[in-house]
Amino acid sequence: MNGSRTASLTVAWRFASLRVEGFPWIPALILGVIALLAVFADVVAPYNPEVGVLGDRFRPPAWQAGGSEAHLLGTDHVGRDVLSRLIFGARVSMVVGFTAVIVAGLLGTTLGILSGYLGGWVDQVIMRVTDTWLALPALTFAIFLAAVVGPSMWNIVIILAAVYWTRYARVIRGEVLSLRERDFVRLAIVAGCSKKTIMRRHILPNVLNSAIVLGTLMLGVVIVTEAALSFLGVGVPPPKPAWGLMLADGKKGLMAGYWWLTVLPGVCIMLMVLSANLLGDWLRVKLDPQLRQL
């Protein structure tokens, strides 16, 4: 009786610790492969992604009737190699995803710390701007900005950072509000540290975990938004290969049975976002000192 209870507890414990400690190998592997492909796209991709051969339009993937080894994943409506475009598209997604997350993170974290630590009118101003920002629907706002600044890859980065910094500002401010009441911050105050020193030395390192975790979770959101903007024609301008753009180009062929033009980039987006989120979940648990075993 007692033994079986202990046994079931052990199993439960195993399960719990597996969830906490188990490194998400598959998501990490997928992200790793995508990153490698993005970096070495010039070497890996068999064809130029922006130039097609019109005689080779709508070739199906190699394993389907009519497909050939020359184009493993088929070709699109202007005869461009889908595999090459996916590989170069990974570069766009990675660059846009990471830089947008980092820029938004820097901006949001800085404002969040200032807002939370300084309080008073600084807090009021930053938080009211944040509230207003959050009240705007993210995608609509991004489309509006894109229409204003015009489509280019780096503009997309700026747009995404401008849209998503508020998420960081909110979360980080909340953390800072509780941190500033902690005794080590008070000790720093009575030891004569300036506000700048305290924010840099005592507050920032303590919110970095949250910022990193939020970043991995935001990566998925940002990539989907980039794809959505490209799909809607206000994102990365053609003929640059972006996954969202490929979806948009391919949708006309869907009824004609050219499924690979939409399904393949769709799968790529899904895998990358899912991997980023799973990795973020793992990091969140791993970096939380309350859940981490010392």
Added chain:
Amino acid sequence: MSALLEVSGLSTQYVGARGTRVTRAVDDVSFTLEAGRTLGIVGESGSGKTTLALTLMRLLPPGARIAAGSVRFEGEELLHKPEAEMRALRGKRIAMILQDPMASLNPLFTVGDQIAETLRVHEHMSRRGAWTRARELLGAVNIAAPERRIGEYPHELSGGMRQRVVGAIAIACGPKLLIADEPTTSLDLTIQAQYLQLLREIQRERGLAMIFITHNLGIVAKMCDAVAVMYAGRLVESGPVRRIFDAPAHPYTQALIESIPRFGDTASRLTAIEGQPPDPAALPPGCAFHPRCPLVMDRCRVEAPPDLEVAAAHRARCWLAVEMPAGAAAKG
């Protein structure tokens, strides 16, 4: 010789959000402290002890303001100093130990980094120089194997050691005055004793003056040269420790001393002071202690007693001190 710290007529108020509710947390407080001496400030929770300490450091929360008085430290007026000069003073010439030293360390930095931080902020020392000093300081607060401990994180140290580290941070820049705000309340008794012993040693070696804020009269008797009793924001009695314990003039002080549980006491119930401390925002008229005072007179209900000299260096705010010859107010 002029005193290290001279506080006179100091009043601090908390003002409510609409400026309607004014709470006199510290009211007309005066005392002096000589270099190398220890002053104990005792009182119940909410009597304004911590606010007094924060006022001295000029670290009041928003909503509090210093209404009147002066704080002279080494002959300089602190209340009119610009904030930048105050910051240079804090941690360097006036150090403070907080109520919960266990939580006073940043979990992300090593002990050495945290001691070095103060030195680098105030003395502009190099990283290496600050670490060398930090190692010496860890030795000075009796931490065994300082060269190993210096690279450890707060969670790797025991509670007593963490507190010693906080002590080391406080004395890092050689302050003249140390304000200790209930530094031992979160510790168990044996560690408490060790820590108090350490503070005394440090004080003796470095000629440090201390303000020791506590509600534990036993600690006051052991640690302090002089004691000031606070009630509802006022210093109701102050004087040399021996004098206050032997011949307390104020009924509140008498009651405090009587309420110390004594070993071997056969009485089955502890002596307690009747009633609750007053709401500092709505003090009773006259003497703030009169609703709880066993010796209350008609005069106490209408008129607040002045600060009276009972004997040399012994002052009390009580009408009894006027009516009776010095020393006669004490009965035990």
